[in-house]
Amino acid sequence: MNAAHPDLAHSLRQLRERVLEANLALPRHGLVTFTWGNVSGYDPELELVAIKPSGVSYERMALADIVVLDLQGRVVEGELKPSSDTPTHLHLYRTWPQLRGIVHTHSTHATSWAQAGRAIPAMGTTHADYFHGEVPCTRALSREEVEGDYELNTGHVIVETVSALHDGNPLARPGILVAEHAPFAWGTSPDQAVHNAVVMEEVARMALYTHMLNPQRGPIEQHLLDKHYLRKHGKNAYYGQSKS
Amino acid sequence: MNAAHPDLAHSLRQLRERVLEANLALPRHGLVTFTWGNVSGYDPELELVAIKPSGVSYERMALADIVVLDLQGRVVEGELKPSSDTPTHLHLYRTWPQLRGIVHTHSTHATSWAQAGRAIPAMGTTHADYFHGEVPCTRALSREEVEGDYELNTGHVIVETVSALHDGNPLARPGILVAEHAPFAWGTSPDQAVHNAVVMEEVARMALYTHMLNPQRGPIEQHLLDKHYLRKHGKNAYYGQSKS
Amino acid sequence: MNAAHPDLAHSLRQLRERVLEANLALPRHGLVTFTWGNVSGYDPELELVAIKPSGVSYERMALADIVVLDLQGRVVEGELKPSSDTPTHLHLYRTWPQLRGIVHTHSTHATSWAQAGRAIPAMGTTHADYFHGEVPCTRALSREEVEGDYELNTGHVIVETVSALHDGNPLARPGILVAEHAPFAWGTSPDQAVHNAVVMEEVARMALYTHMLNPQRGPIEQHLLDKHYLRKHGKNAYYGQSKS
Amino acid sequence: MNAAHPDLAHSLRQLRERVLEANLALPRHGLVTFTWGNVSGYDPELELVAIKPSGVSYERMALADIVVLDLQGRVVEGELKPSSDTPTHLHLYRTWPQLRGIVHTHSTHATSWAQAGRAIPAMGTTHADYFHGEVPCTRALSREEVEGDYELNTGHVIVETVSALHDGNPLARPGILVAEHAPFAWGTSPDQAVHNAVVMEEVARMALYTHMLNPQRGPIEQHLLDKHYLRKHGKNAYYGQSKS
Numbered sequence: 001m002n003a004a005h006p007d008l009a010h011s012l013r014q015l016r017e018r019v020l021e022a023n024l025a026l027p028r029h030g031l032v033t034f035t036w037g038n039v040s041g042y043d044p045e046l047e048l049v050a051i052k053p054s055g056v057s058y059e060r061m062a063l064a065d066i067v068v069l070d071l072q073g074r075v076v077e078g079e080l081k082p083s084s085d086t087p088t089h090l091h092l093y094r095t096w097p098q099l100r101g102i103v104h105t106h107s108t109h110a111t112s113w114a115q116a117g118r119a120i121p122a123m124g125t126t127h128a129d130y131f132h133g134e135v136p137c138t139r140a141l142s143r144e145e146v147e148g149d150y151e152l153n154t155g156h157v158i159v160e161t162v163s164a165l166h167d168g169n170p171l172a173r174p175g176i177l178v179a180e181h182a183p184f185a186w187g188t189s190p191d192q193a194v195h196n197a198v199v200m201e202e203v204a205r206m207a208l209y210t211h212m213l214n215p216q217r218g219p220i221e222q223h224l225l226d227k228h229y230l231r232k233h234g235k236n237a238y239y240g241q242s243k244s
Numbered sequence: 245m246n247a248a249h250p251d252l253a254h255s256l257r258q259l260r261e262r263v264l265e266a267n268l269a270l271p272r273h274g275l276v277t278f279t280w281g282n283v284s285g286y287d288p289e290l291e292l293v294a295i296k297p298s299g300v301s302y303e304r305m306a307l308a309d310i311v312v313l314d315l316q317g318r319v320v321e322g323e324l325k326p327s328s329d330t331p332t333h334l335h336l337y338r339t340w341p342q343l344r345g346i347v348h349t350h351s352t353h354a355t356s357w358a359q360a361g362r363a364i365p366a367m368g369t370t371h372a373d374y375f376h377g378e379v380p381c382t383r384a385l386s387r388e389e390v391e392g393d394y395e396l397n398t399g400h401v402i403v404e405t406v407s408a409l410h411d412g413n414p415l416a417r418p419g420i421l422v423a424e425h426a427p428f429a430w431g432t433s434p435d436q437a438v439h440n441a442v443v444m445e446e447v448a449r450m451a452l453y454t455h456m457l458n459p460q461r462g463p464i465e466q467h468l469l470d471k472h473y474l475r476k477h478g479k480n481a482y483y484g485q486s487k488s
Numbered sequence: 489m490n491a492a493h494p495d496l497a498h499s500l501r502q503l504r505e506r507v508l509e510a511n512l513a514l515p516r517h518g519l520v521t522f523t524w525g526n527v528s529g530y531d532p533e534l535e536l537v538a539i540k541p542s543g544v545s546y547e548r549m550a551l552a553d554i555v556v557l558d559l560q561g562r563v564v565e566g567e568l569k570p571s572s573d574t575p576t577h578l579h580l581y582r583t584w585p586q587l588r589g590i591v592h593t594h595s596t597h598a599t600s601w602a603q604a605g606r607a608i609p610a611m612g613t614t615h616a617d618y619f620h621g622e623v624p625c626t627r628a629l630s631r632e633e634v635e636g637d638y639e640l641n642t643g644h645v646i647v648e649t650v651s652a653l654h655d656g657n658p659l660a661r662p663g664i665l666v667a668e669h670a671p672f673a674w675g676t677s678p679d680q681a682v683h684n685a686v687v688m689e690e691v692a693r694m695a696l697y698t699h700m701l702n703p704q705r706g707p708i709e710q711h712l713l714d715k716h717y718l719r720k721h722g723k724n725a726y727y728g729q730s731k732s
Numbered sequence: 733m734n735a736a737h738p739d740l741a742h743s744l745r746q747l748r749e750r751v752l753e754a755n756l757a758l759p760r761h762g763l764v765t766f767t768w769g770n771v772s773g774y775d776p777e778l779e780l781v782a783i784k785p786s787g788v789s790y791e792r793m794a795l796a797d798i799v800v801l802d803l804q805g806r807v808v809e810g811e812l813k814p815s816s817d818t819p820t821h822l823h824l825y826r827t828w829p830q831l832r833g834i835v836h837t838h839s840t841h842a843t844s845w846a847q848a849g850r851a852i853p854a855m856g857t858t859h860a861d862y863f864h865g866e867v868p869c870t871r872a873l874s875r876e877e878v879e880g881d882y883e884l885n886t887g888h889v890i891v892e893t894v895s896a897l898h899d900g901n902p903l904a905r906p907g908i909l910v911a912e913h914a915p916f917a918w919g920t921s922p923d924q925a926v927h928n929a930v931v932m933e934e935v936a937r938m939a940l941y942t943h944m945l946n947p948q949r950g951p952i953e954q955h956l957l958d959k960h961y962l963r964k965h966g967k968n969a970y971y972g973q974s975k976s
Contacts, residue, residue: 033934034927036858055972084963084971106858108934112941115856116949124359125425126280126350143955150959180952181857195278202277202352208941209356209452217360220424223387227394231328239328240299368603369669370524370594439522446521446596453600453696461604464668467631471638475572483572484543612847613913614768614838683766690765690840697844697940705848708912711875715882719816727816728787 008046012077015043016066018101019050022190023066026105027058029198037105038083041190042093044100047071049093053080084151091155092186096170099186101193106182109204113137114177120203121219123210127203128228129239130174134219135200136161137177154178172229175200252290256321259287260310262345263294266434267310270349271302273442281349282327285434286337288344291315293337297324328395335399336430340414343430345437350426353448357381358421364447365463367454371447372472376416378463379444380405384423398422416473419444496534500565503531504554506589507538510678511554514593515546517686525593526571529678530581532588535559537581541568572639579643580674584658587674589681594670597692601625602665608691609707611698615691616716617727620660622707623688624649628667642666660717663688740778744809747775748798750833751782754922755798758837759790761930769837770815773922774825776832779803781825785812816883823887824918828902831918833925838914841936845869846909852935853951855942859935860960861971862906866951867932868893869909886910904961907932 022039026032035058040051053065067078071094073086083089089102105111113120113135120135122128127135138157145153158178162170174196175185183204185197210217219225232239266283270276279302284295297309311322315338317330327333333346349355357364357379364379366372371379382401389397402422406414418440419429427448429441454461463469476483510527514520523546528539541553555566559582561574571577577590593599601608601623608623610616615623626645633641646666650658662684663673671692673685698705707713720727754771758764767790772783785797799810803826805818815821821834837843845852845867852867854860859867870889877885890910894902906928907917915936917929942949951957964971 033930053973081973108938109941111856111858112938112945115938115942116946118945123424124355126355140953141956143953146953146955146959150963180855180956198277206352206356206359208945209353210359212456212944213357213362213452214360221384221387221390223390224385224424227390231394241297241325367668368599370599442521450596450600450603453597454603456700457601457606457696458604465628465631465634467634468629468668471634475638485541485569611912612843614843686765694840694844694847697841698847700944701844701850701940702848709872709875709878711878712873712912715878719882729785729813 011043011046012048012068015041015046015048015050016063016068016077018190019052019066020061020063022101022103022194023052023061024058025191025194026103026197029194031105031107031194031197031201032058033106037103037107038085038089039101039103039190039194040083040086040089040093041101042097042099044097048076049090051082051086051089053078054083056080085154087149087151088155088158088184091152092158092170092184095155095159098171098188100188101190102184102186103190103193103197104182104184105197105201107197107201107204109208110135110175110177110183110201111181112208113204114179114182117179119177120200120207122225123207123217123219125220125224125228126199126206128220128225129232130196130199130229131203132167132172132225132229132233133165134173135175135177135183135203136165136173138179140179154181158184172233255287255290256292256312259285259290259292260294260307260312260321262434263296263310264305264307266345266347266438267296267305268302269435269438270347270441273438275349275351275438275441275445276302277350281347281351282329282333283345283347283434283438284327284330284333284337285345286341286343288341292320293330293334295326295330295333297322298327300324329398331393331395332399332402332428335396336402336414336428339399339403342415342432344432345434346428346430347434347437347441348426348428349441349445351441351445351448353452354379354419354421354427354445355425356452357448358423358426361423363421364444364451366469367451367461367463369464369468369472370443370450372464372469373476374418374440374443374473375447376411376469376473376477377409379417379419379421379427379447380409381421382423398425402428416477499531499534500536500556503529503534503536504538504551504556504565506678507540507554508549508551510589510591510682511540511549512546513679513682514591514685517682519593519595519682519685519689520546521594525591525595526573526577527589527591527678527682528571528574528577528581529589530585530587532585536564537578539570539574539577541566542571544568573642575637575639576643576646576672579640580646580658580672583643583647586659586676588676589678590672590674591678591681591685592670592672593685593689595685595689595692597696598623598663598665598671598689599669600696601692602667602670605667607665608688608695610713611695611705611707613708613712613716614687614694616708616713617720618662618684618687618717619691620655620713620717620721621653623661623663623665623671623691624653625665626667642669646672660721743775743778744780744800747773747778747780748782748795748800748809750922751784751798752793752795754833754835754926755784755793756790757923757926758835758929761926763837763839763926763929763933764790765838769835769839770817770821771833771835771922771926772815772818772821772825773833774829774831776829780808781822783814783818783821785810786815788812817886819881819883820887820890820916823884824890824902824916827887827891830903830920832920833922834916834918835922835925835929836914836916837929837933839929839933839936841940842867842907842909842915842933843913844940845936846911846914849911851909852932852939854957855939855949856952857956857960858931858938860952860957861964862928862931862961863935864899864904864957864961864965865897867905867907867909867915867935868897870911872911886913890916904965
């Protein structure tokens with residue numbers, strides 16, 4: 001990788017711009033309080049990750065504040081310290097290079113499910129339009145995992161949980177709850193990752209209310225789940241404007 | 245129908261304008277996240293339906309994006325694909341030509357009742373001012389209905405549910421919950437349909453809280469339901485400014 | 489009463505201005521959806537009541553729309569029909585001429601308590617700062633009361649409920665829930681009535697959450713209720729800036 | 733203390749400006765209705781406290797309205813009466829001079845926990861990032877305490893509750909619930925106190941929802957609590973931009 005090359009410099013700038021823009025979208029969507037939350041983006045050609053700096057307010061965040069690292073966590077560009085959650089993001093990109101954006105927030109309703117230690121069941125078609133099954137919840141980290149390389153271990157437990165799903169495809173469930181902590185979401189771009197984080201929060205809110213109205217209610221049937229997920233994301237998707 | 249005729253061209257333009265305006269009202273009323281939701285309008289003289297295009301954001305939606313179809317679903321005007329829910333809308337207009345506007349949203353509280361699979365009881369006069377009885381909830385669609393012509397079958401199950409009500413008059417209950425999915429509302433214009441969708445969401449929210457305060461609470465008495473519904477919608481209505 | 493007299497004309501104009509301003513404050517405080525809600529004011533020298541017209545939107549409401557009536561309901565000024573709830577307002581002013589403003593809304597949380605048929609217990613000092621005891625809830629109106637002079641009978645049941653309280657002083661409990669319907673609030677001016685309606689809604693919201701956290705929780709002790717109510721409203725009140 | 737000295741005059745002005753600014757931040761963060769809430773600041777060199785005046789609206793509050801008192805409650809500057817909660821603030825500063833800002837609000841969710849008489853358990857890392865343990869709830873004040881020097885006694889019961897915690901360090905739990913009343917928060921500046929009040933409200937909201945999803949859920953493990961609290965506040969804190 002030679003970022004001095006004009007094309008690579010352009011790609012790098014674009015990556016940082018997209019990551020800045022996606023971070024600034026978090027408060028607009030009501031997903032963050034103060035500086036809680038961060039978005040990263042990954043460019044597989046550059047093999048670089050851009051991410052929000054640690055503890056910087058969204059009002060003052062500028063392009064120069066976005067930190068660029070390689071997948072091993074070496075800072076390539078930027079004066080500030082990257083988000084303290086960076087090791088989690090890097091582990092997910094190393095494991096699933098098909099991800100191009102990752103979001104971590106403490107959004108109110110998704111965090112409440114994470115605190116309750118419960119997966120969000122697919123209780124309706126809103127959920128099924130984006131998640132091909134429940135939004136899973138990890139196990140709690142052990143004392144050793146917490147006191148050791150905590151943020152990296154958070155990445156490990158996410159990968160462990162997604163890998164145990166029958167499909168094991170992270171893009172078919174573009175989000176997860178880390179038990180006792182909060183949600184992560186991802187997608188094929190930083191912007192799509194934010195989009196999925198917004199959906200997860202809304203789905204978490206509706207699932208809470210559904211639970212209050214009918215605590216016995218379980219997930220919808222597999223055929224309805226498939227229908228909604230696949231009409232948007234399957235080979236024969238017919239939702240939205242076709243690109244052909 | 246000859247839309248080339250000046251009067252018809254004027255009517256068609258008016259229909260599209262009203263449908264655009266009603267769609268743009270959805271985010272203003274907090275009823276939609278992203279592109280979730282659509283409004284259509286029906287002109288019985290033109291025998292045409294105008295509807296939101298599929299997956300287009302409200303910020304960028306323009307008059308030219310509104311799609312016009314006949315009742316059999318043939319596109320008459322517009323370059324974009326109509327909403328994927330179009331077959332549901334068309335079936336409702338074919339069955340009940342007195343409808344002139346239909347709205348589909350995933351508004352938070354109404355969707356939560358739909359996910360819970362429960363009708364919204366008429367728990368107070370706010371509800372009774374608009375709905376002459378509970379807001380019904382359809383049965384879940386069968387596997388065959390989901391895997392077959394899904395959106396059309398959604399229309400079938402709505403008609404089946406409303407027809408089973410003692411009055412069977414869709415305008416006396418201008419909304420319904422599709423189980424495991426979300427609400428539809430309608431009215432005598434696209435604007436009135438949006439109005440009824442806003443009411444359904446607020447009524448759903450208050451009914452949730454009422455249920456939390458008093459789970460044994462059932463619907464209000466028939467005489468109070470009649471009084472409120474009929475003082476706004478009956479022959480001797482005395483709410484609002486008389487038109488005479 | 490001779491409104492042609494310059495002083496009286498001035499008082500009348502002032503009454504209408506205050507009533508208009510108080511009505512326009514309802515949407516600003518998030519208390520109303522569409523046209524649901526109305527504020528009136530009473531001037532005991534003029535012996536006249538000014539009130540919002542029926543079914544007019546807040547966006548378009550102008551001074552000329554405010555209707556003026558005497559206590560028997562005869563329209564003295566204004567071209568529009570007064571609010572359909574006018575007979576309730578007039579009965580309250582006839583019974584308690586110390587009231588100078590009355591508000592009716594369907595605000596979300598207070599209405600949910602009314603629908604649940606439950607008084608709002610004084611669960612904390614926020615409540616006690618404004619209401620010297622629970623916010624009472626009326627009995628449901630009988631079929632005869634509903635089918636008869638409904639809005640007047642709503643006034644009767646409010647007076648019946650307040651009169652049965654140990655103090656029977658409407659200004660010490662400046663609001664009430666009409667069962668299966670919604671709240672009314674009042675005060676020593678239209679503006680104060682709106683203020684009390686805002687407080688009732690917030691108190692209703694916190695009492696709902698308190699109930700969810702601790703369903704066994706009852707009202708606070710009488711000495712704490714007295715302390716907070718009387719430090720703001722008693723003879724030796726010491727909250728706020730003294731007027732001396 | 734000689735406030736006529738230029739440096740001291742400058743410090744005093746700065747204290748008042750910070751207190752004004754922190755008070756104006758309360759409505760921006762959605763923590764207050766009307767005038768409910770107040771912020772004070774303490775300057776240990778001046779040995780003076782600046783605090784919001786009683787019952788003045790946030791829209792009209794100006795620098796000249798901020799009242800300055802010594803720790804015994806003698807007014808040093810300002811024409812208005814200080815907040816009726818001033819004796820509580822002063823007692824906390826006298827007991828814990830390391831506090832430099834105190835906030836009292838009736839924010840919706842924290843107040844609901846106070847009304848329920850329940851401490852907010854540390855149910856997740858959002859909580860642990862700011863509070864090194866549960867947010868405690870005081871006992872109810874006795875009749876004698878309420879009818880005596882009420883606001884001072886509120887300070888006493890806060891100190892009693894914090895002192896009984898195993899660490900007894902008020903800055904490690906920068907907030908508390910006063911039973912049947914509402915929250916207080918504090919910090920190393922007026923601004924930090926407001927920050928902690930915002931966090932407490934959000935933590936209270938998520939803990940309510942967590943409780944609804946899983947009533948059996950208790951606090952997180954001590955090692956996770958320590959990890960999150962100490963990575964932000966411990967000697968080896970690594971969250972945010974290092975100051976070195």
